[in-house]
Amino acid sequence: QVQLVESGGGVVQPGRSLRLSCAASGFTFSTYGMHWVRQAPGKGLEWVAVISYDGSYKYYADSVKGRFFISRDNAKNTLDLQMNSLRAEDTAVYYCAKEELVYLDHWGQGTLVTVSS
C-alpha cells in the first residue's frame, strides 16, 4: 500500500535552513505529482508547493516563494523540501502528499518544524 514517511524536522533558529525529505513506497513514484502541505499549531492546512511527476514544473505558495525549493529524485523515490531563511511563522507540521489527478489522495504522518531562537 502507499506509504509516505517524512523526516528532517526539528528545531532551527530564525534565518537558518532545514531540508525535509519524504520517502515514498507502494506506488510508481515517478508517475505522480507530489505536494508539501503544512499546518501551524492550532491552525488549518496550508498548501506549500507542488512538483510534477518529472520535475518539469514547480509551484509555490506566495508565503514561501523564493525561500523554499521542492525537488525529487525518482531513482530513490524521494521528495525533498529545502527551506531557507526560516521564520517563526514557518513553524508547522509539514506533510508530503501524493497527487491523484487534481486532489491529494495519500498523506504522510508529518514532521514538525519549529523555528525559534
Added chain:
Amino acid sequence: SYELTQPPSVSVSPGQTARITCSGDALPKKYAHWYQQKSGQAPVLVIYEDNKRPSGIPERFSGSSSGTMATLTISGAQVEDEADYSCYSTDSSAFHRGVFGGGTKLTVL
C-alpha cells in the same frame, strides 16, 4: 491569491445531518475535495471531485457543488465524525497549485 471560505464551526447532535460549506470564485470551474482530520492525525480524503467517495469512507459522507459553493454533507452524523474538515481545490491560474479552506470544526454531541 485565490481563497476558499468555510465556517469556523458546525455543531449537530448524533443522528442529525451536518452540512459544511466551502465557497470560492473558481468552484464553478474547479472541483472541490474534502479532508477529515482528527486530533493529532494526518488528513484523510473523504470526498473527491465534488461528490465521489473513496473506498472505505462511509456512505453517510456525500458532497455536492453548485455555483461558487461546495457542500460536504454527513447524514446521520456519528460521534466518531467529530473532526476538522477542510475543503481543497486548485487555483484557476495554475493547474496544480493548491488551496485549502480555513477548516471547519465539526462537533457532534
